Amino acid sequence: MTGRPDWTGRRLEVEVGPVAHGGHCVARHEGRVVFVRHALPGEVVVAEVTEDAGGGFCRADAVEVRTPAAGRVSPPCPLADMARGRDRCGGCDWQHASAETQRELKAAVVAEQLQRIAGIDWPVRVRDLRRGLLRRRTRARLAVDRRGRAGFRAHRSHRVIPVADCPITAADAMAEVTGRQRRRGRPVARAVRGGAVARESAGGRAFDVSVQGFWQVHAAAPDVFSETVARMAAVPAGGVAWDLYGGVGLFAAVLAEQAGPSGSVLLVESSARAVEDAVANLRDLPQVSFRAGTVERVTEDEDLPVPDVVVLDPPRKGAGRAVVEAVTSRRPSRVVHVACDPAALARDVGLYAERGYRLRELEAFDAFPMTHHVECIALLEATGE
Numbered sequence: 001m002t003g004r005p006d007w008t009g010r011r012l013e014v015e016v017g018p019v020a021h022g023g024h025c026v027a028r029h030e031g032r033v034v035f036v037r038h039a040l041p042g043e044v045v046v047a048e049v050t051e052d053a054g055g056g057f058c059r060a061d062a063v064e065v066r067t068p069a070a071g072r073v074s075p076p077c078p079l080a081d082m083a084r085g086r087d088r089c090g091g092c093d094w095q096h097a098s099a100e101t102q103r104e105l106k107a108a109v110v111a112e113q114l115q116r117i118a119g120i121d122w123p124v125r126v127r128d129l130r131r132g133l134l135r136r137r138t139r140a141r142l143a144v145d146r147r148g149r150a151g152f153r154a155h156r157s158h159r160v161i162p163v164a165d166c167p168i169t170a171a172d173a174m175a176e177v178t179g180r181q182r183r184r185g186r187p188v189a190r191a192v193r194g195g196a197v198a199r200e201s202a203g204g205r206a207f208d209v210s211v212q213g214f215w216q217v218h219a220a221a222p223d224v225f226s227e228t229v230a231r232m233a234a235v236p237a238g239g240v241a242w243d244l245y246g247g248v249g250l251f252a253a254v255l256a257e258q259a260g261p262s263g264s265v266l267l268v269e270s271s272a273r274a275v276e277d278a279v280a281n282l283r284d285l286p287q288v289s290f291r292a293g294t295v296e297r298v299t300e301d302e303d304l305p306v307p308d309v310v311v312l313d314p315p316r317k318g319a320g321r322a323v324v325e326a327v328t329s330r331r332p333s334r335v336v337h338v339a340c341d342p343a344a345l346a347r348d349v350g351l352y353a354e355r356g357y358r359l360r361e362l363e364a365f366d367a368f369p370m371t372h373h374v375e376c377i378a379l380l381e382a383t384g385e
Contacts (some may be wrong), residue, residue, distance in 0.1 A: 003297035005033075007049040007058050013066065016043045019105045021113060021213040023093030023341055023372030024059070033057040037097055037155065038082060041105075050086065051156070059156075061086070071101030072143060077167050079152075090155030092168065092370040099133055106374040110342045110364055118353065125375060126364045129220040133369040139168045139217045168370050170219070197277075202226050202250055207281045209248050210273050217278050218367040222250055225377065228363050230254040233309045233337045233381040238262040241306045242332075244295045244312035244323070245269060247290070249278035251311050256285040263287055264305055267299045295319075299326035311336040318344025318364070321351055328355035328382075335380040340367075344375050352380045 014027035016039045024035040027047070034045045044067035045061035063082060065072070075081055075095035082096075093267055094102045103126040111124040129136075142150045145160035154161055166174055198208045200215050202222035209215045216222050226306055229251050235241045235258035243252040246267035254267045265288045269275050275292040282288045291298045295312070296302075310332045312319060318339060319327075327335060333358060339345035349359055361379040368374065 006050045010049045011135065012047050012049065012060065014045060014047055016041055016045060016062075018112075019108050021109050021372070027060075035059050037093065038062040038080075038088075039065075040072055040097060040101065043067055043069045043072070044325075049332055061088070069101075071098045071104075072096055072253055073098050079115060079161060086154065087161060088154065089152045089161045090157065091152045091161070091166075093372040095272040095370050096345065098371070100127070102130065102133075102369060106366065106372070107364065109372070110345075110362075110374060110376060113342040114349065117343065118350035118359075120346075120349065120353075120359060122362060124362065126366050128366055129218055129224060135170050136219055136369060137166075137217050138173060138219050140166060140169045140173055141217070145268075182196055185319045197346035204253060205253055205281075207248050207250065208277050210277060213271065213274050213277065214247050216367065220366045220378065221365070221375070224365065225375070226250055226254050228260065228377050229336050229338070232361060232377065233258065233311055233334065235259045235263065235265075235309050239308040241265045242304075242307045242310045242312075242327075243267045244299070244327070245314050246278060246315070247271075247274050249268070249281045251313065252278065252288050253285065255309070255311065256282065256288050259287055261287055264289065266291065266304065266307075268293065268295050270294045275319070296322050296326070301321070304330075306330050307332045309334045309336065311338070314340045314344075316344065318348050320348070324348060324351040324355065328357060332383060333382055337378045337380060339376045339378065340373060342374065342376065345378065348376065349380070354382050355358065357381065358383050 012029045015030050017026045018041055020026050024037045025032045025041055029035050039045045039062040045062040046064035048063045049058050049060045051059040060358045067204055077095055080092055080095040107124040107126045112184040114122050116122045143153055143160045144150050150160040151160045153333050154336055179335045196211055198209045198211055200209055201224050235255050237260045239259050241255040246252050246269045252265050268291045272292050275290050307330055310327050357380040360381045366374045
């Protein structure tokens, strides 16, 4: 026991420092680190402490801006307005930053994580996917409060903030819910239109996806990501490729086109339903085979075809040591690694380096505008070491 008082609820005037991974910036006050949301580097703000971690840091929200940064803008969503205090929606991190500023912040985070975790100095530029900041999200999952109102959760909370609309989500995706919201807290009359399968498209090909399955939420992302993966993979005609965490076949489709009828592509996916969708989606590509199971388990099979190229798109936690070692033990010439978390990417890049693979190219995309998330696609090549 140090006897230090709990700072929760206290208001601090701080000068905001650099951006950090997670949608906040770093400030310091009386020797403690303060992670401040809704602020920008270089600003002077009044921040209200929302959580005292009990050690050397606490979390806070900016509630007043004394000296704004050049990149500050007015949030387009009223649920992100500073006047709402702790009743702000927790879905967005950077509504108060211009589009260019958001991409600069994300680039700084990716570069910092690569340097700090993997020991690599790499210049990063985050590309715009050209659909703007608003109405670009094609999927959204809402929560319902005890009064039956649909909404999104507050930051680091289970509390539901009811919504009348979400300006970053496609209008059609929100209409069924928000059109049925009622006044004075009366329950929502909930209804669902359509079936259990969504029809998506990318690269001139249609994909059926279970509504509970995975598909990129940014409308432009599937086309751009598949083009980037194809360019980096460059599977030789007649070659062998692995598509790990292959989902419903987005990347396997382009790999199969490169490998041709005399080549082969192995798609590995843990979701049995996703594998069913992939089999149906790629039924015109007999060179693709499918394995349902975890990547860790399936790649233990010594009888798998030795790959020329491996593409993997792991979940947010990344691939990890076991998967990296399983992939690199087959010595593919190239590995194309897709990542949505900069810290996990940096850790995995470091693991590849231990196994004789070096980062050769990195593309970063602003696939999640207004949030701190950023999608990266990395090309790693065997060094012969």
